[in-house]
Each structure stands twice: as structure tokens, then as C-alpha cells.
Amino acid sequence: MMIDASYFNDEDALFKSAFEHSAIGMALVGLDGDWLKVNSALCRIVGYEKEDLLATNFQTITHPDDVDIDLKLVKQLVNNEITFFNLEKRYFHKEGHVVWVLLTISLIRNPDQTPRFVISQVQDISARMKAEAEYKALLMENRMLMQNLFEVQEKERRYLARELHDELGQWLTAIDAESQTISRRADRHLDLQVSAETISGSVKKMHGVIRSMLRQLRPALLDILGLTDSLRDLQKQWRMYHPDTLCEFS
Structure with missing residues (x-):
């Protein structure tokens, strides 16, 4: 199979392809919690269509008991106290049941080092949590x-x-x-x-x-x-x- 070499020079295309076809859930999230971009894997995990999920924010589908710790860790990212964090937390599936996920968050900054948005990697660990x-x-x-x-x-x-x-x-x-x-x-x-x-x-x-x-x-x-x-x-x-x-x- 021949692939045009120009494809590999298009960093934006590479990122979009890797983002969309990732086996785990991925999202770009604004500092206010709004979903900026989500991939298909994340939509499958929480049961939403992309358009419906993008119309909400992460706080909306997060279990109330997990919101504060999530926001606290994001604040530490913004303040440059940490470079990333892992968090086991609960999302509400669109059908209403709880989905346990392992969340990995890192921060993307502008050239002037001001915070821009966060990258979220989301793994469904419901089966593991159920077994435990x-x-x-x-x-x-x-x-x-x-x-x-x-x-x-x-x-x-x-x-x-x-x-x-x-x-x-x-x-x-x-x-x-x-x-x-x-x-x-x-x-x-x-x-x-x-x-x-x-x-x-x-x-x-x-x-x-x-x-x-x-x-x-x-x-x-x-x-x-x-x-x-x-x-x-x-x-x-x-x-x-x-x-x-x-x-x-x-």
C-alpha cells in the first residue's frame, strides 16, 4: 500500500487521525470544562453522540463526588504545580448507569506559557472495578x-x-x-x-x-x-x- 509522503508532513492530519482512531477515549477540554473535541472511543464509553457530548461539559457527566477533586487537580496543572495527573473517577453514561474510568490529564500551553486547554485520555475500567x-x-x-x-x-x-x-x-x-x-x-x-x-x-x-x-x-x-x-x-x-x-x- 503506497502512502503519499506529504501525509507525514501534515502534522495536523496525523494528530487528527491518531486522536480519532485511538483505542482509548480522548478529548480536548477547555479550562472551563467544556468539551472542545472528543473522539469516537470516548463517545462509546459514555454513550453519547459527538454532537450531544460537545454540547455539555465534563462536570455535567461526572459523578458529583468526583467533581471537586478533578477541578482541584486541574487547578494545580494551571498553576504549574504538577505536569499531569491520573484519576480514577466516575462518569454517568447517557443511559444513567455509572462508568468507572482512569483519567490521564495534561495541559497544553500557548507560546507565552498561558494555559490553553487540557488533553484528556480516558480508559474504561468498569470491568476491573466491578471485579474488585x-x-x-x-x-x-x-x-x-x-x-x-x-x-x-x-x-x-x-x-x-x-x-x-x-x-x-x-x-x-x-x-x-x-x-x-x-x-x-x-x-x-x-x-x-x-x-x-x-x-x-x-x-x-x-x-x-x-x-x-x-x-x-x-x-x-x-x-x-x-x-x-x-x-x-x-x-x-x-x-x-x-x-x-x-x-x-x-
Whole structure:
């Protein structure tokens, strides 16, 4: 394909062609925000015909929450505080829905360095923002599920600790007391004494197993009994296994 060499010498034609056929949205915007020139890609992004878009300004289609930061950055450009800026912002599509874009802005100046207009490059990032929002929602859902699971586990731990302490523990204490009573009364029945002591020994072992389980269920037991009652329970267990040692809390 032959191209006239004069085409490459026509900078205006090159600019117009690159501007119009750019894969991303492009616009020349006046310092007051009016659209001076827009390309087809930008029109597709916001859903406007060129004539309709040129009849508005960028403030008109910008989400209200994003207007101030946009104007602030443009002011910094005009004041020569920055040479360009990138901004993720929201446009309103002609059909009413929000379109997320990545905006890159630079300033064109006159030969005397006074501001002339800005060049806007606009990339549609709606798909990326949607994916990020869905990812964040999924993370939040997972955190809620984990929290619910933790609460269910804690509830089960409290229930198990309560049953071990209030039910099984009390029954074992009663059995141990009965076995000791039998042992004291069976003076002439050695076999009964041996059986009673065996029962008492088994009860003590079971108490040990329960204490071990309750330690693993901490802080569930503390939640159920509170610190004071938990200490009293510990004192009670100590007395059972060390009857000759005084243990008191004041």
C-alpha cells in the first residue's frame, strides 16, 4: 500500500487521525470544562453522540463526588504545580448507569506559557472495578462466615464445658462421696473396701480427664463461671486430691 509522503508532513492530519482512531477515549477540554473535541472511543464509553457530548461539559457527566477533586487537580496543572495527573473517577453514561474510568490529564500551553486547554485520555475500567467490588464482597462474606463459624464453635464449647462441669462433674463427685462412705462402713468386708477404693480411684481419674478437657475449653469455662467461681472450682478440685493441704482464697 503506497502512502503519499506529504501525509507525514501534515502534522495536523496525523494528530487528527491518531486522536480519532485511538483505542482509548480522548478529548480536548477547555479550562472551563467544556468539551472542545472528543473522539469516537470516548463517545462509546459514555454513550453519547459527538454532537450531544460537545454540547455539555465534563462536570455535567461526572459523578458529583468526583467533581471537586478533578477541578482541584486541574487547578494545580494551571498553576504549574504538577505536569499531569491520573484519576480514577466516575462518569454517568447517557443511559444513567455509572462508568468507572482512569483519567490521564495534561495541559497544553500557548507560546507565552498561558494555559490553553487540557488533553484528556480516558480508559474504561468498569470491568476491573466491578471485579474488585465482587472480590471485596466475597472477602467480606468469607469473613462473616468465619465469624459465624467461630461463634458456633464457641457456643458448642460453652455448652460442652457447662455439661462437663455441672452435670458429669457433679455426678462423679457424688459417686466418689458414696464410694468413700461405703469404704468407711465396710470395716469387715475387705472386698467391698477394695471395690469402693477402686471406684474412688476411677472417679479421680475421670475428674482428671474432665479437668484436662476443661482446660482445653478455656476461656469457655471462665465465660460460664466467671473468675471467682472458676477459682472456687479449682479450690474444690484441689481439696479433693490434696485433703491434707489447706487451700483458701480471700
